[in-house]
Amino acid sequence: MTSVNAQTTLQAPAQGRSTGFGWFAVLFLIAAQVTAIVISPPDRDMGDLQKIMYVHFPVALNTFTCFFVVLLFSVRFLWQRREQDDLLAASAAEVGTIMTGLTLALGMLWGRPAWGVWWVWDPRLTSTLVLFLIFAGYLALREFVEDPERRGVWSAAVGILGALNVPIVYMSVRWWRTLHQVQSSPSTVDPSYVIGIRLNLTAVLLLTIFLIWRRYEAALTERAAEHVLQTAALGGANA
Amino acid sequence: MPENIYFVTAAYVATWLVIIGYLLRLRALMARARESLAHANASGAAS
Amino acid sequence: MTAPMTPPETGAPRKRSLVLPITAVVVLVGAFGWLIWGGLDKNVVFFLTPNxxxxxxxxxxxxPVRLGGQVKPGTVKWDDKTLDLRFDVVDTNGTGMIHVKSKGAPPQMFRDGMGVVVEGRFGADSLFQSSQLMVKHSNEYRAPKAGEKPQEMYKSLMKGSGQ
Structure with missing residues (x-):
């Protein structure tokens, strides 16, 4: 099991390179939320409840960003077996899982007052829960497999499988009857809401990129430490 | 509906709790990883 | 991820640790297959239309059945003493009327012409006894027109139809 290039020592990332970007993302998100809340009038039907949209929708859409990264780097890992790709896919999977959990929680907080129920087993909600469970399984799997090569291959397989669920989640509201509404578009949403949605989509995208990047840096540093120990042990044995 | 404000507030509070919680986890992970790296480098140099 | 400060791999105790991942993958693949080809296919029809x-x-x-349609305008009757709510549900094209009886105040977005999904039983007396009333929102978000008080619509509907 040495075909993961364990011999090439991983380089730990330089310290604190992404912090500035992180602060920017967080401050941008605060500004985007305040702007969206202040400039938008209460909705005709749901009044102030509409304001949950500025968190629920951007977070939900950016889970897809995460799982797209998982798909991309899982495929590349299976192809080229670079350990960095595995670590990046795993980082995106962790961020994506947390954001999917948050999406579900925000959806429930919206569903109770708007629909009248916290939860309903309609295709959109069910497929989102399945997506969450698959990636929770992905993260659990990584805890249980110690060998890096094996861990990489197995999690890449689950990661690709899980990412294939994303189009199902997205299209569920069109393929099947759901309680959840179909996608809105600028033609079904008044301009006073569209600006806030766009701002928050951008803000959450930036934050998502930052979180994945930061998680990746931590994973890389951790593996770099293990590599150092390994080479030291091997070198000691060979000498 | 006055109780709407509670649901909206809960949504934003939940969002920020998750963000701040995850940022703290990342910081802890990073600190621990740097520590093990420093440790490994030290012991690696020793051997 | 806990950083396991494990000694370098020697390849000895590997067999035992494989059971869990294999189970996990099998369960995941199974769940996924079930989602695509099995379960959802049968439950694809989340609700039936009145027709x-x-x-x-x-x-x-x-x-037990779920019925989904629109609240026929002008049919909502609310009794604030017995908490009985009655209304008719029709298909989006206005045909196939079913009388629905529900208990308790409806969700705040309930009003004439709104999409609803009700869980319950359709009785032989042609009355649908609802045990759970859900409002289905459209994908539209609109600012209130001038002079329109959004949340007042619900109140006036509830009040105006009081017996």
């Missing part, structure tokens, strides 16, 4: 329920005849009666 579909009526077409089932007696087969659709006295069994």
């Amino acid at each position: 579909e329920l009526l077409a089932k005849g007696t087969g659709g009666m006295n069994v």
Whole structure:
């Protein structure tokens, strides 16, 4: 099991390179939320409840960003077996899982007052829960497999499988009857809401990129430490 | 509906709790990883 | 991820640790397959429209079922003493009327012409007894027109139809 290039020592990332970007993302998100809340009038039907949209929708859409990264780097890992790709896919999977959990929680907080129920087993909600469970399984799997090569291959397989669920989640509201509404578009949403949605989509995208990047840096540093120990042990044995 | 404000507030509070919680986890992970790296480098140099 | 400060891999105790991942993957693949080809296919019809329920005849009666449609404008009757709520549900094209009886105040977005999904049983007396009333929102978000008080619509609907 040495075909993961364990011999090439991983380089730990330089310290604190992404912090500035992180602060920017967080401050941008605060500004985007305040702007969206202040400039938008209460909705005709749901009044102030509409304001949950500025968190629920951007977070939900950016889970897809995460799982797209998982798909991309899982495929590349299976192809080229670079350990960095595995670590990046795993980082995106962790961020994506947390954001999917948050999406579900925000959806429930919206569903109770708007629909009248916290939860309903309609295709959109069910497929989102399945997506969450698959990636929770992905993260659990990584805890249980110690060998890096094996861990990489197995999690890449689950990661690709899980990412294939994303189009199902997205299209569920069109393929099947759901309680959840179909996608809105600028033609079904008044301009006073569209600006806030766009701002928050951008803000959450930036934050998502930052979180994945930061998680990746931590994973890389951790593996770099293990590599150092390994080479030291091997070198000691060979000498 | 006055109780709407509670649901909206809960949504934003939940969002920020998750963000701040995850940022703290990342910081802890990073600190621990740097520590093990420093440790490994030290012991690696020793051997 | 806990950083396991494990000694370098020697390849000895590997067999035992494989059971869990294999189980996990099998479960995941199974769940995924079930989602695509099995379970959802059967449950694809999350609710029946009034016309579909009526077409089932007696087969659709006295069994748990979800009915989805629009609240027919002008049919909402609310009794604030007994908390009885009655209204008619129709298909989006306005046909296939079913009388629905529900208990308790509806969700705040309930109003004439709104999409609803009700869980319950369609009785032989042609009355749908709802045990759970859900409002289906459209994908539209609109600012209130000038002079329109959004949340007042619900109140006036509830008040105006009081017996």
